[in-house]
Amino acid sequence: MTALAALLCILAQVAPGGGSTDVRIGISFTASFPSMDDEKDFAQMVNDGGMDFDLASTAWGSTIEVLGDVSDRFRLRGGLSVSRLHGSYSEGYDPLTYIFVGIFTAGLGFMFSQDNEVVDLDDEAVSIEAEAYYLFHRSQDLSLSVGGGPVFTFAGRHLDTPSTTTKGSGSSLGLMASMRLDQESEMKLICLPVLFGLEAGYRLDAVELDDAEAEGFELDFSGPFVKAGSYIGL
Numbered sequence: 357m358t359a360l361a362a363l364l365c366i367l368a369q370v371a372p373g374g375g376s377t378d379v380r381i382g383i384s385f386t387a388s389f390p391s392m393d394d395e396k397d398f399a400q401m402v403n404d405g406g407m408d409f410d411l412a413s414t415a416w417g418s419t420i421e422v423l424g425d426v427s428d429r430f431r432l433r434g435g436l437s438v439s440r441l442h443g444s445y446s447e448g449y450d451p452l453t454y455i456f457v458g459i460f461t462a463g464l465g466f467m468f469s470q471d472n473e474v475v476d477l478d479d480e481a482v483s484i485e486a487e488a489y490y491l492f493h494r495s496q497d498l499s500l501s502v503g504g505g506p507v508f509t510f511a512g513r514h515l516d517t518p519s520t521t522t523k524g525s526g527s528s529l530g531l532m533a534s535m536r537l538d539q540e541s542e543m544k545l546i547c548l549p550v551l552f553g554l555e556a557g558y559r560l561d562a563v564e565l566d567d568a569e570a571e572g573f574e575l576d577f578s579g580p581f582v583k584a585g586s587y588i589g590l
Contacts, residue, residue: 379422379423380588381421381587381588381590382553382585382586382587384418385417386437386439386581387415387581388559388579388582389580390415391576392441392575393574394575395575402475407475408445412443414441415479415577417440419436419438420436421436421585423553428494429490430490430491431489432487433486433488433505435483436485438482439483439577441480442477444477446474475515475517477513478514479512479575481563481575482509485507486507488504494540495540498538499537500537502535503533504534507530508527509530509563511565513525513565513573524565524573525565525566526565526566527563528561528564530577531560531561532561533557533558536554537553538552538553539551539552539553548588550587550588551587552587553585554584555583556580556582556583558581562577
């Protein structure tokens with residue numbers, strides 16, 4: 357880590373413009389609110405069967421991204437993102453059993469969850485993103501831009517039940533559009549120029565699973581999203 361920090365410091369010093377923010381690289385954290393109509397239908401079916409299945413409404417993820425200015429008014433972004441949506445139905449252990457387990461394990465049993473997941477669902481997406489932005493406001497401290505571009509997504513679904521395990525995967529090309537607020541004046545962290553950014557937008561991205569056992573199930577990641585990131589300016 358020390359060597360990496362030293363290398364980044366050197367790059368920051370020798371980059372064209374001596375600390376300009378024409379290029380920035382960093383990581384952002386994302387909260388998205390996907391449609392997931394097929395998953396909602398599945399959750400409703402499980403609930404109708406008498407199990408209190410909890411399907412999350414928010415998918416959490418992160419993106420490694422690079423932003424670069426091509427002019428005073430245009431900026432490009434490329435990113436690799438990962439997001440995950442989870443759902444589960446859990447049954448609690450009998451309280452007396454839990455207490456006895458704690459006693460006979462000298463208290464170690466209390467460190468573990470009291471819930472036993474009966475149905476466990478994981479939806480994951482890995483996306484390659486590319487966007488072009490128009491900066492309609494730019495000052496010494498902040499810039500505001502709007503943009504859009506394609507997103508190519510590899511998605512997978514993993515469902516565990518007491519009797520079966522179902523997996524499915526697929527890929528698709530989608531679109532995203534967003535508005536960004538970026539810091540333009542650098543903050544120094546040791547010798548590194550650090551900047552922050554916020555983004556909000558909408559994503560059109562539905563993936564139909566190809567596997568036979570998934571039976572054409574669709575993972576629809578379409579929906580609004582918000583994200584916040586920190587970047588090193590070069």
